[in-house]
Structure formats: structure tokens, C-alpha cells
Amino acid sequence: MTAIAIPALRISSRETVHFYERAFGATVAFITPESGDEVHHAELTIGGSMFMCGTGQEDGMEQEPGGSAIYWVLQAGPEVDALYQMAIAAGATDERPPYDAEYGGRHFSVRDPDGNHWSFGTYRPAALG
Numbered sequence: 278m279t280a281i282a283i284p285a286l287r288i289s290s291r292e293t294v295h296f297y298e299r300a301f302g303a304t305v306a307f308i309t310p311e312s313g314d315e316v317h318h319a320e321l322t323i324g325g326s327m328f329m330c331g332t333g334q335e336d337g338m339e340q341e342p343g344g345s346a347i348y349w350v351l352q353a354g355p356e357v358d359a360l361y362q363m364a365i366a367a368g369a370t371d372e373r374p375p376y377d378a379e380y381g382g383r384h385f386s387v388r389d390p391d392g393n394h395w396s397f398g399t400y401r402p403a404a405l406g
Contacts, residue, residue, distance in 0.1 A: 286330040289342040289391050290314040294330065296390055297321055300367035301349075301360065323349060343392025350401050354383040360397055361385040369395070 288294070291314045297303040301323055308319040318331045328347065351357055358375050365371060369387035372394065377383050384398030 284328040284345070284347045286328060286345050286347070286393050287342045287391070288316065288330045288332055288389075288393075290332060291316050293342075293389060293391055294319055294321070296367060296369075297330075300364040300369050300387075300389070301395070302363065343388075346394040346396070348396045348398070351397055351399055354399055357383045357385055357397055357399060361387070364395070 294303075294305065294308065294316060298305070303321040303323050306320045306322055306327065309317040311317060314332070316330065316332045318329065320327055320329050326349065332342075351360070361375050364385075364387050369389060372386035372388055373384070375383060375385045378398075378400065380400070382398045382400030384396060384400065386394060386396045388394055
């Protein structure tokens, strides 16, 4: 079987999409053209990976905003430190500043304005090869 996992986050408003652009350098690949603060569906990329998000219930996600977690693999330690500074400057809530883990890699963790947990680091899970 071939499968691709695409994380999906529940967000509270269109402003959260703009936060992802400022904090993590995300690029909007697609966003529904609703007016106001609602986002029925958005697709964003960071590097070569993507995630989806939205404010409504139309996509079957019954959760409230926040509470999700996502881990992003970066190439080098200096990227970790630079992205952490960018995220904090954009208003991310610090969960754990950059650190070197016992098991390898350099990491940090923050929360977005809706409470979703974001971790970035150089640890590459074995499943990725």
C-alpha cells in the first residue's frame, strides 16, 4: 500500500493562517474564498511538506481549535534556532526553546494562537529512512 499522511488542524480564524506564514514561513497553496474570518479549507506548505486546516465542521473534523500536535523535520541545527526566533517574534507561545536531545538532534516546541503544539527538529524518524 502507498499512503501519504497529511496533518489537518482545526483553527479558530483566518488570522491563524497568517500566523503560520509569519511564524513558520508557511506558504498558502489553496484557501477557500469565503469572506470574513472563516476558513472552510486551507492547504499550506512548509518546505516540501503540507498540512491542511480549517475553522468549520464541513470536513468531518469535530474537534475544537487547538489540541493537535505536529512535528517537522529540518535539515540542520541552525535552521532550528532561526525558525524558533521567527516563531516567537510572530507571537508563538514558547513550550521548549531550542535544545540538543539525548537521542540526537536539535529541537524546539511552541504553541500557535489556537493552542496547537508545533515541534521542529533535526531528528529524522527511522520510518523516513
